[in-house]
Amino acid sequence: MTSQETAPPRKAPGQGTATPRLIGVDAARGAALLGMMATHLMPTFGPAPQWEPTMVGLVFSGRSAALFAVLAGIGLALTTGKQQPRSGAELWSARGGVAMRALVIAVVGLTLGGLDVNVAVILVHYAVLFLCILPFLGLQLKALCFWAAGWIVGSPVLAYLIRPMLLDAEPPLQLGHNPGWEDLESPGRLLADLFFTGYYPVCQWISYLLVGLVIGRLALTTAKVQLMLLTCGIVAASVAKVLGTLAMEAWGGRAALSVLPGTRGYPLESMLQVNLTGLQQVDSWWWLATASPHAGTTLDLVHTSGVAAAVVGFFLLLGRVSERVGVNVLILLSGPGAMTLSLYSAHVWVVSSFTNQPLPAGWTDEGMYWAQALCAISIGVCFAVLGRRGPLEWVAHLASRLGSYRPAAVG
Template structure:
C-alpha cells in the first residue's frame, strides 16, 4: 500500500492528480473552463457580428454560445452526481435530489447577490438555479428519452417565448424585477432543452472515445443545421414577426435556429474536450481544467473583481459603463489572473471555495441517511 503524500510537495502532487482521479471527468472540467473563459470574453470584449471571412470578428463565437455551453454542462454535472450512465435509485436518488435542491437555492441566492453588485452584465445564476429545480423530474429518464425531450423543447419553446416576450409588463419596474428574479435573459422554458441534452450526455459512456467522437459529429451536424440551413431560411422571411424570431440564429434570440445551432455547438465542444483529454494534451490544458473544476468560484470572482474595479458602479447601466470598462482592455488581465488563482488554489487547497461551501451545506441539510 502506497504511503500518503507528505510535505508540501507531496500535497501539491496529490492535488494536481486529483483532477484525474476517481469522480473527475477531465474533458468536462476542460469544457467548463472554456465556458467560463468564453463568458469572460462575452462580458469583457467588444465584438463585431461574426463573419467567416473576417478573422477580426471570430471572437463573436463567445456570445450566447458560452452561456449555452454552461447550461449543457450543468446537465452533464447533474447526471454525473446521480450516477452517470448507471443512475442511482431509491434512497440514493432521493438524497441526491435533496442536495441538488439545496444547491439550486444557493446558486439562485448567489446570483441575486451578484446582481446587487451593479456590474453591467446579465447574471446567469438565477436562471441556473431555476434550471436545477426544473431538471429534478428528468433525473430518472434514460439518455434516449432525455435527448428526445431536449429536441422537443428546442422546437416548441421558441414559439411560446414569442408570445410571452410580447407581454407589455416587461418594461415596467415590476416586470424588470421579475426578469432579475427568474433570470429571464436566459429563459428557462427554452434553456431546459440544453440542460436535458446535458443530462443525456451524462447518461452515456462519456469517457469512451467512440462516444466522444459521436458527440463531436452530431453536435457539428446540428450546428450546421441551425446556423446554415435555418439561418439561410431566415434571410428570406420578413425581417420581423414570428418566423423571423423562430429562424434567427443570433445570440440570445431564443429562436429554434439558435437553440439547434448553439446547442449543437456546445455538444461538439464537449465531445472535442473529452477527446483532447484522452491524450497527453490533458496536462497542457491543466490550468483550464483547474478553472473548470471551480466554475462558480471563477464566475462569481470575475464579477466581484469587476465591481471592485469600477470607479462608480451604477446598477445595470449597459451603455456607457460597459463601454468604459471594456476600453480598459480588462479581458486578458482578468482571465490570466483567474486561471492563475484557480490553478494555485487547486494545487494548494483542492476544491473551489464556493463549491466546497455549497457541498458542505448540502450534506448538512440533506444527510446521507434521511
Template sequence: MTAPASRIVGVDVARCLALLGMMATHILATVTAGGESSTSHVIASGRASGLFALLAGVSLALVTGGSTPHHGRRLMGERAGIVVRALLIGFIGLLLGALPTNIAIILVYYAVLFVMALPFLGLGWRPLGVLALVWAVAGPAVSLVLRDGIESPTRIVPSFEHLVAPGDLAQSLLLTGYYPAMGWFAYLLAGLAIGRLDLRRLAIAARLAVVGVAVAAVTWLVSADLTRDAAVRRALLTTDEGGATTWSQLRMQLDQGSYGTTPTGSWWWLVPIGPHSGTSFTLLHTIGCSMAVLGVAVLAARVAPRAWSVLFGAGAMTLTLYSLHIVLLTPEIPPKEIPSSYLPQVVVVLLTGAAYALARHRGPLETLVGSLSKATAESRWLRKAR
C-alpha cells in the same frame, strides 16, 4: 501522472473555456473600428453561456449516476441536495446582482433550471435527448405565444430588492429575462442527456464532437437559407422592435445579440440565429456548438490528463471564479472594465485554477455548496424518510 478518477477532465476543460468566453463577452469590444462584429464576439457571444448551461446539465447527470442514473432512495437524497445547491447558487446570484456592474448575472437563472431538472434526473440519455430536442423547438414557440400578451416585458438582473415583487421576478426568470428558463431549459436537458453517456469512452466523445459539428452546421445553413426569402425578411423587418429598416441592419442587430428574447409579431422569429435571441434555431445551433467543444475537450484531455487538469483547473471551480470575475468588474475595484483588462483577468483565473488543482483543493464556493448539498443528500432525516 493521472487525474482523479472521480472527474472527467475534459468536462472541466470545456467549463474553463466557457468561463473564459463569458469573460470575453463581458469585457472585450463587440464591434471593430469598421463597425463589424469583433472576432471574440462572433465566437463567444451566446455560445459561451450556452455551453456553461449545457455543462450544468452534464454535472447534474454525473452527480446522479452518470451513465447509470440512480433511482429510489438514493436519487431522493440527491434531489434534496440539488435543491440546496440551487438555493445557495441563487443566493450567490442575488448577492452578485446587487453589485454595480453592467452584467446580466446568470446564477439565479441557473438555480431555476436546477429545480426544473429534478423530475427528469432518473431518465436515461435517449428520453432526455428527445426531451431536449422537443424543448428547443417548442419552448421558444410557447414563449412567443405567452409573451405576445405582455405589454411591458420584465427584464432584470435579479437581486434581493426584486424579492418584494415575486411576480415580476418569476416572469423575468421564466419568460422575459436575459436567460429565460422557457428556452434555456433545453440546454440543461441536453446536458443531462450527454452526462448520461459514458464520456470516458473514446468512441462516445468522438461521436459527440462529430454530431455537434453536424447539428451546428445544419442549423446554421437552414436558418440562413430560410432568411434569404424576401417574404421572411419582410415579416421580420415589419415586426422588429429595434428600428431596423433594411435586412443588413437587422442582421447586424441580431449578430450583436438580443436580451434573451425576440419580438413576437411573427412566427418567423423562431428561425434567425443570434446571440441570446432564444429562437429555436439559436438553441439548436448553440447546443451543437457545445457538444462539439465538449467532445473535443474530452478527447484532448485523454492525453496527459493531469496536465490538462492543472492548465484548465479553473474549470473545476467556475462558481468561485465567475463570482470573482463579476466582483472585479465593479467600478471600485481596478482594473477598469476595458478590453485591456481581459488578459490580466484571464491570467488571474488560470493561475488561481492551476494553484487549486496542484494543491488538489476545491474552490471555496464549490466546497461550501458541495458540502452542504452532500450533507443534505445524506442527512439522517432523509434516511428516516426512506
C-alpha cells in the same frame, strides 16, 4: 458551475490523479468561463455607425453561456448515476443535494444582482434551472432524448406566445436588470423575467440541461462517444446555422423583421449575427426562424447545443491524450474550470468597480480581459495543484451534502 457537479472531488497530490472525464469537463467549463469573460469585457460590436460584429461577438456570444448550461446537465448526470440513473431513496437524496446547491447559487446570484455592473449575471437563472431539472434526473437515456427534442422544438413557440402578454402588462413583467434581493418583493414580475422576458429565459434554457443530461448518460470515457459528440455536434451546429442564415438572408426573414418598430438601434443585420438581446421578438413568426445568439429559437438551441457537444467531445479527447502522456495538458483550463462559481463571481465584482467609469490610464478592454483571464487561470491552477475546492465551491459542496443526507434506518 461548480466542479462538484461533474465528478467526485479531485484527489490531493500523492493520492492519484483526476479522471479524464473530470479533466475534460472541467476544461470545457474553463473555456466557457473565459469566453463569457470575453463578451463581458471586450466589444461585441464595432464602432458606430456601422456597428459591425467583432470577432469576440461572432465567436463567443451566446455559445459560452449555453456551454455552461449544457455542462450543468452533464454534471448532474454524472452525480446521479452516470449511465444508470439513480432511483428510489438514492434519487430523492440526490435531488435534495441539487436543490441545496441551487439555493447557494441563487444566494450568490441575488447578491451579485445588487451590483452596478453592465453584465447579465446568469447565476439566479442557473439556480432556477437546477430546480426545474429535478423531475428529469431519474429518467433513462431514451426518455431524456425525447424530452430534450420536444423541449427544443416546443419551448420557443410557447415563449413566443406567452411573452407578448407579459410585456403588454402594466407595468411590463420584465426587470430590465439583474435579479436582486429587492426583486423578491415582486415575485410575479421576477418569475416572468426569469422564465420568459429576461436575458436567459428558463423556459427555453431547460433544453440545455436536458441535452447535458443526455450527454452525461453516455459512456463518456470511450473514444467512440467522444468522437461522436465532436462530429455530431459540429454537424448539428452547422446545419442549424445554415438554415437560420438562409431563412433570414435568402427567404425574406430579415426584410420582414427590419420593418418592425422594435428593431431600431443596432443594425438588425449585426444583431442577427451577435445578439438579439433587447429586441422583444414579437409581432412576427419570422423571429422563430433565426439561429441568432440569445434568440432562444429552436435553431439557436440546436446550434448552441451542437457547439457545446462538440466542445465537450473535443476536451474529453484531449483528456484522453492527457492521461496517456501522464501530464495534465489541460490544467490551464481545467484548473479555473473546477472553480467557476468563485471565479465568475469575482469577475463580476471586479467588473462592477469599473462600470460607468473610465479604465485606468494605459488600460484597454483587451488588456483588462487578459489581466482577468490570466488571474483566473493562475488562481485555478494553484487550487488544482493544491487539490482544494474554490471557496464558493466548498460552500456549495457542503450544502449539497446537507441536502442529500438521509439518516440511516434503525432496525
